[in-house]
Amino acid sequence: MREELIISGRMNPMVDPTLNIWHWQIPLYLFLGGVAAGILFFASLYYIMGREKKYPAAIKWAPMITPFLLILGLGALFLDLNHKAFFWQLYLAIRIESPMSWGAWSLLVITPVSVIWSATWLKELLPAWQWKYPFLDELEAFFIKYRLILAWIMLLYAVILGVYTGILLSAFNARPLWNTSILGPLFFASSLSTGAAVIMLMAKSHLERNIFSRIDLMLIGIELFLIVHMFMGFQASTQVQIDAANMFLGGPYTEVFWIFVVFIGLLVPAFLEVLELLGYKIPIVITSTLVLTGGLFLRFIIVYAGQASRYLY
């Protein structure tokens, strides 16, 4: 029998006995940022494709909530910092190798862009809306003129925001569960899926709801494929990654992952969406809520389980 003990006593808070440095703030941010990235991705993509009339919820209505999602997410990130008074140091350095540096700079671009994008549609959506100062009218006219350029910037940064949350975790090779390149695409697919769920919820026309229901169905399929692929990769990898996969295949995270993420968050909404496409009346609130719940659970479980997975030496 082999037994490893730290006999001098090491109980560094938030590190021992297992790593617990990131709490609810990080997964909540990953979820909110993901939803915002998904919405902004569809908004800019369909605007560039010229579907302004066809998909008003995706292009005009849903982006209205993204500034709030992003600011809430940034607030959560700020709460996570332990040396809060020095947060501005993030913006004194560009560290190419650090995904967190990439994320900080991307958020600095996409948050104002999401505010500007929403502001340019305000008058159209709320006819009674008046800007208080005349220079805001001029600004609005300027941004409406260059809306296409704004859409391209937004598309690029929505992709970066959606992908980087996964890359952020996969860059930590000390935590075998996170250390898989599947995590980037998986989180991106999940963020697009949750974004589509919000758009479905806000869509007024049957056509738009139907299209986003189809998109969501396809994304759920991709997510299921990536999850299976991730576990196959782990099982064919080193011992530490086999151990990481086993946390979900019989270990402590088995029930919560397969029930809340895969069953409630992916399989049930996919089934409901298929039923809807076949012509049954399914309340969209149920489908959307399930997709969003699944996305939230996915972030929480991956962040917590990843901290419990480690190298043993």
Add this chain to the structure above:
Amino acid sequence: MRFAMAIDTRKCVGCSDCVVACQTENNVPIGYCRDWIVEINDGTYPQLEMEIRSERCNHCTNSPCVRCCPTGASHYDYGGTVLVTPHKCIGCGACIASCPYDARYTHPKGYVDKCTFCIHRVKDGLPPACVAVCPTKCLYFGDTDDPRSEISQVLKKRKYKRLIPEAGTNPNLYFLI
């Protein structure tokens, strides 16, 4: 110059003197430690084997903590040591999550803290506190780039292992076996 440490697992008795010396020298807050002792018991009675290791930050040549740091607070310093600049650290925890040795912790003041190889002593020509107090003289500290240094000599003579080099960190703690 490449500072490294060799720990003779055949001489270490696990007395924890290095741990206490470090806490005293570096004003490590109560309840925290920058170095620690691991004891591995292997086999079944009467075929038993024991290994004792004094462990700390590996001051990796390819440090995941330096790579992950978004502000450059974690950096390579004098002699290849990996240090943290407190006033640049935002306490995001990325380096703590990235360290396969769990050698880092958040200081109660908010920034991340860890073993410095007592670089303030080394610059004055003194050995690190843990090395200085070790009663069995099982710790060797020095420059592995210098073939005449004590640590280079001992690494030439003895067999050694490093901890999880498969994590790609290229660690600089050598455990003599």
